[in-house]
Amino acid sequence: xxxxxxxxxxxxxxxxxxxxxxxxxxxxxxxxxxxxxxxxxxxxxxxxxxxxxxxxxxxxxxxxxxxxxxxxxxxxxxxxxxxxxxxxxxxxxxxxxxxxxxxxxxxxxxxxxxxxxxxxxxxxxxxxxxxxxxxxxxxxxxxxxxxxxxxxxxxxxxxxxxxxxxxxxxxxxxxxxxxxxxxxxxxxxxxxxxxxxxxxxxxxxxxxxxxxxxxxxxxxxxxxxxxxxxxxxxxxxxxxxxxxxxxxxxxxxxxxxxx
Amino acid sequence: xxxxxxxxxxxxxxxxxxxxxxxxxxxxxxxxxxxxxxxxxxxxxxxxxxxxxxxxxxxxxxxxxxxxxxxxxxxxxxxxxxxxxxxxxxxxxxxxxxx
Amino acid sequence: xxxxxxxxxxxxxxxxxxxxxxxxxxxxxxxxxxxxxxxxxxxxxxxxxxxxxxxxxxxxxxxxxxxxxxxxxxxxxxxxxxxxxxxxxxxxxxxxxxxxxxxxxxxxxxxxxxxxxxxxxxxxxxxxxxxxxxxxxxxxxxxxxxxxxxxxxxxxxxxxxxxxxxxxxxxxxxxxxxxxxxxxxxxxxxxxxxxxxxxxxxxxxxxxxxxxxxxxxxxxxxxxxxxxxxxxxxxxxxxxxxxxxxxxxxxxxxxxxxxxxxxxxxxxxxxxxxxxxxxxxxxxxxxxxxxxxxxxxxxxxxxxxxxxxxxxxxxxxxxxxxxxxxxxxxxxxxxxxxxxxxxxxxxxxxxxxxxxxxxxxxxxxxxxxxxxxxxxxxxxxxxxxxxxxxxxxxxxxxxxxxxxxxxxxxxxxxxxxxxxxxxxxxxxxxxxxxxxxxxxxxxxxxxxxxxxxxxxxxxxxxxxxxxxxxxxxxxxxxxxxxxxxxxxxxxxxxxxxxxxxxxxxxxxxxxxxxxxxxxxxxxxxxxxxxxxxxxxxxxxxxxxxxxxxxxxxxxxxxxxxxxxxxxxxxxxxxxxxxxxxxxxxxxxxxxxxxxxxxxxxxxxxxxxxxxxxxxxxxxxxxxxxxxxx
Numbered sequence: 001x002x003x004x005x006x007x008x009x010x011x012x013x014x015x016x017x018x019x020x021x022x023x024x025x026x027x028x029x030x031x032x033x034x035x036x037x038x039x040x041x042x043x044x045x046x047x048x049x050x051x052x053x054x055x056x057x058x059x060x061x062x063x064x065x066x067x068x069x070x071x072x073x074x075x076x077x078x079x080x081x082x083x084x085x086x087x088x089x090x091x092x093x094x095x096x097x098x099x100x101x102x103x104x105x106x107x108x109x110x111x112x113x114x115x116x117x118x119x120x121x122x123x124x125x126x127x128x129x130x131x132x133x134x135x136x137x138x139x140x141x142x143x144x145x146x147x148x149x150x151x152x153x154x155x156x157x158x159x160x161x162x163x164x165x166x167x168x169x170x171x172x173x174x175x176x177x178x179x180x181x182x183x184x185x186x187x188x189x190x191x192x193x194x195x196x197x198x199x200x201x202x203x204x205x206x207x208x209x210x211x212x213x214x215x216x217x218x219x220x221x222x223x224x225x226x227x228x229x230x231x232x233x234x235x236x237x238x239x240x241x242x243x244x245x246x247x248x249x250x251x252x253x254x255x256x257x258x259x
Numbered sequence: 260x261x262x263x264x265x266x267x268x269x270x271x272x273x274x275x276x277x278x279x280x281x282x283x284x285x286x287x288x289x290x291x292x293x294x295x296x297x298x299x300x301x302x303x304x305x306x307x308x309x310x311x312x313x314x315x316x317x318x319x320x321x322x323x324x325x326x327x328x329x330x331x332x333x334x335x336x337x338x339x340x341x342x343x344x345x346x347x348x349x350x351x352x353x354x355x356x357x358x
Numbered sequence: 359x360x361x362x363x364x365x366x367x368x369x370x371x372x373x374x375x376x377x378x379x380x381x382x383x384x385x386x387x388x389x390x391x392x393x394x395x396x397x398x399x400x401x402x403x404x405x406x407x408x409x410x411x412x413x414x415x416x417x418x419x420x421x422x423x424x425x426x427x428x429x430x431x432x433x434x435x436x437x438x439x440x441x442x443x444x445x446x447x448x449x450x451x452x453x454x455x456x457x458x459x460x461x462x463x464x465x466x467x468x469x470x471x472x473x474x475x476x477x478x479x480x481x482x483x484x485x486x487x488x489x490x491x492x493x494x495x496x497x498x499x500x501x502x503x504x505x506x507x508x509x510x511x512x513x514x515x516x517x518x519x520x521x522x523x524x525x526x527x528x529x530x531x532x533x534x535x536x537x538x539x540x541x542x543x544x545x546x547x548x549x550x551x552x553x554x555x556x557x558x559x560x561x562x563x564x565x566x567x568x569x570x571x572x573x574x575x576x577x578x579x580x581x582x583x584x585x586x587x588x589x590x591x592x593x594x595x596x597x598x599x600x601x602x603x604x605x606x607x608x609x610x611x612x613x614x615x616x617x618x619x620x621x622x623x624x625x626x627x628x629x630x631x632x633x634x635x636x637x638x639x640x641x642x643x644x645x646x647x648x649x650x651x652x653x654x655x656x657x658x659x660x661x662x663x664x665x666x667x668x669x670x671x672x673x674x675x676x677x678x679x680x681x682x683x684x685x686x687x688x689x690x691x692x693x694x695x696x697x698x699x700x701x702x703x704x705x706x707x708x709x710x711x712x713x714x715x716x717x718x719x720x721x722x723x724x725x726x727x728x729x730x731x732x733x734x735x736x737x738x739x740x741x742x743x744x745x746x747x748x749x750x751x752x753x754x755x756x757x758x759x760x761x762x763x764x765x766x767x768x769x770x771x772x773x774x775x776x777x778x779x780x781x782x783x784x785x786x787x788x789x790x791x792x793x794x795x796x797x798x799x800x801x802x803x804x805x806x807x808x809x810x811x812x813x814x815x816x817x818x819x820x821x822x823x824x825x826x827x828x829x830x831x832x833x834x835x836x837x838x839x840x841x842x843x844x845x846x847x848x849x850x851x852x853x854x855x856x857x858x859x860x861x862x863x864x865x866x867x868x869x870x871x872x873x874x875x876x877x878x879x880x881x882x883x884x885x886x887x888x889x890x891x892x893x894x895x896x897x898x899x900x901x902x903x904x905x906x907x908x909x910x911x912x913x914x915x916x917x918x919x920x921x922x923x924x925x926x927x928x929x930x931x932x933x934x935x936x937x938x939x940x941x942x943x944x945x946x947x948x949x950x951x952x953x954x955x956x957x958x959x960x961x962x963x964x965x966x967x968x969x970x971x972x973x974x975x976x977x978x979x980x981x982x983x984x985x986x987x
Contacts, residue, residue, distance in 0.1 A: 019264060019265070023264070023268050026268060026272065027268065027271050027272065027275070030271070030272050030275040030276070030295060031275060033275075033279065033291070033292075033295070034275055034276075034278065034279035034282060034283065034292065039285050039287055039288050042288050042291055043287075043291060046291050046294065046295060049272075049295065049298070050298060053298055053301070053302055056265065056268075056302060056305075057302075057305050060262075060265070060305050060306060060308075060309045061309060062305045062308065062309075062317050062320070064317075064321075065301075065305060065317050065320055065321060065324075068321070068324060069301075069324070072324060072328060073298070073324060073327075073328075076328070077294070077327070077328055077331050080331060080332070080335060081287065081290070081291060081294075081331070081335070084287060084335045084338065084339060085287055087339060087342075088287060088338070088339070088342050088348045089348065099351060100351075103281065103282070104282065107278050107281045107282050108278075110278070111274050111275070111277070111278040114274045114277060114278075115270060115271055115274035115275075118270035118273065118274060119267055119270050119271075122263065122266045122267065122270055123263070123267075126263040126266060126310070127263075129263075129310060131262045131309065131310050132309075132310065132311060132312025133309060133312060134308065134309050134312065134314070136312060137312060137313055137314050142314075145314055146314055146317060146318065146321070149314050149315065149318050150318060150321070153315075153318075154318050154322075157322060158322075161322055161325045161326065164325070164326065164329050165325065165328075165329055167329070168328075168329030168330075168332045168333050169332065171332070171333045171336065172332045172333055172335075172336040175333070175336035175337055175339075175340050176336055176339065176340070178343075
């Protein structure tokens, strides 16, 4: 496996095949990520882009980095994104109409300009630049070479970044801490609030379908405490189809009577 | 094949990410576009490491990943807090600083 | 020659003024006595100097006293020095003598006034300033005194400033004087610029080397100054209103002394005028215009003080005319000045006496037949009247006829015009002065029984009597053996005089007398034969109406100077408001507008801010692209 990867890095043709398939796919995925309506779709597309990038890293002799990209970035960070999306609202979708005037045309123009300028500059910077390749640097293996650099030349940055990680964790805890502004309502307060609303109908909470019925079925409406059938306990589709059975035959006998 | 092609891909990804930040209204999607920009720059660093023949680019990309992870943690915590108080995740709704 | 006593002339009254002003109400009981005594002592010092001067020879008569070195800047050195020569001593005696008499008069006249002490303080201040004016040895020292008398005049005219019209009259006098003072300042500046010195002796030396243009300019500026101070045309409008001050003030300042300061200035600057014939001609013309102007106004005035003020304006016109006739006329201008000091001051004091007896009534139409009730006043006033119209052997006959003579002798068109004007003026003078006397003292009584005219107390009629004696004899004394002319010759007649003789002196005198009798007769016919209405008749000719309105002098000043001046002020204020304040406000508005416009970028939307960042990044990339081209 490792040899295959190294082979990929050294030779041209397999790598260019890899590139020309995955490169455009990557760019298309990015475009799609920006343009889809649902946020979850954007998250999935981003995850796919990150995996593509991991493959690129491995193709370019950055073996450690590629694996880290998959494990940390795609695995942890993107999953974190998905969790937060679920918290915030999976169904939420952006409307496509733009509120800020002229933003969309300016954005499109500037994207073209930005991209064009970047490409021009990069082209000019790298034209004629010989590629050295990492075969020599990776002679002892990518991980030892990386760690060599990490613990000698960049040890100070390494320590600082680890401090940053700790700080980030603390920050997240602080932000997630919910500081109550008002007193926590006790059970007594909650039950008082429940009975003070307009009608007693929902004072005990809405029942699941079929709780008071002998017949525990989805097509039998549940009964409210005062004996009337609860319209909210039947699926709208069953009602529309007319598949609702009356609940009276299934009610318990009157109070005091045993079965 | 030219290694610079990776750089062009990186440039494209970066510009797309930049525009995504401007165009999208959902705070989390904006954040994801920022992540896209960071990844694009990571790709550029790795490519430069390959071009120059030393691993400094990869070390920088490594650090970038760490920092991005921290940033995501804190940023998402903020978004959640804002969402909890305002019940909305749209960046347009947080416009109280207007003149 | 130096003297040590000249400074006392000024210091004594100045000390009195300071004491009275600083001591305040504590000096109310003795203030007026101290002031009169100090004024009298100044007169004694002057008399002493005069006697000393008589004993010396001609070239030794001038004495100087240096007080201190005043200005010493580069090449410009002016000392605070006093100079007493034959010209100044005439003025010194006139000022202190008549001034002391008027001080005595005022003790009684102002006895009912609570502010009498302040009045005497101002009188002393005036005496001190006027003495400084005539004793200064350079134009700059003269200027200090010039300003001082202007200040004293303002304070005294507006003495009763509780009445707004009186305060306005004081302001009017001061402003008109100020215009004249500007002329004096310019004259001093031009003198310094062209000749490097401002002292009389210095300029006299350099007058020969300066250009005629510069000398003419100086002369014209001095003439402007003189017209302001002496109420000559065109700055004459303030004199009538200045009668708002108490009558002693009118007598001292606006008859005898301050208004003659202009004549003093011109006479002192004889070396300039003699070298600038154009300026001298202008002086004569102004004098001629004013003497007719004042005479015409005097015929239509019903207020006795205003009639006398118009008369003063006219008589000073004679003096200025005399001074404008060159070395031949200076001495006679001074002679007329001195005699006028006697008879005009005497007549003003008489008018004050009449007003005192008639409970401050000034309208002559409410007088009539007062000679029975105020005999002494009538006698002294009558002697002054005879002097002013030029009846021999009273003072006016000698001085006025001499001026008319010199005017005719100037020769040519100029001589005939000026002399004719002077003769005409004499006729009109006779007319209106007779009118004043008839309306006041002759005829039947036109006052109601509320008034009870009575003679004035002795402190009032004694000065009047003394001045009347002066009116009688002074002319004769000054003319005997050309005494005044010879006395003043070393000062004023240093250039050769134009000795022509168009008409013999006797002819002039006879002509003048004939015209005077004509004027008297006309007045008698008009006012003595027919009863005088107590209200001024309204169906009069247009000339009378114009003369009643002071020959439209106030209307002219208003239309030509005041209203344009007000308009200019309004324009300036509007400019300040709109342009200058507008510019400042415009800067503020600009800043606000810029802020507001820039503030529009603060939309509150994060995405628009992000867009700006992207645009900035594009700009940066473009810059790098351009740089690495």
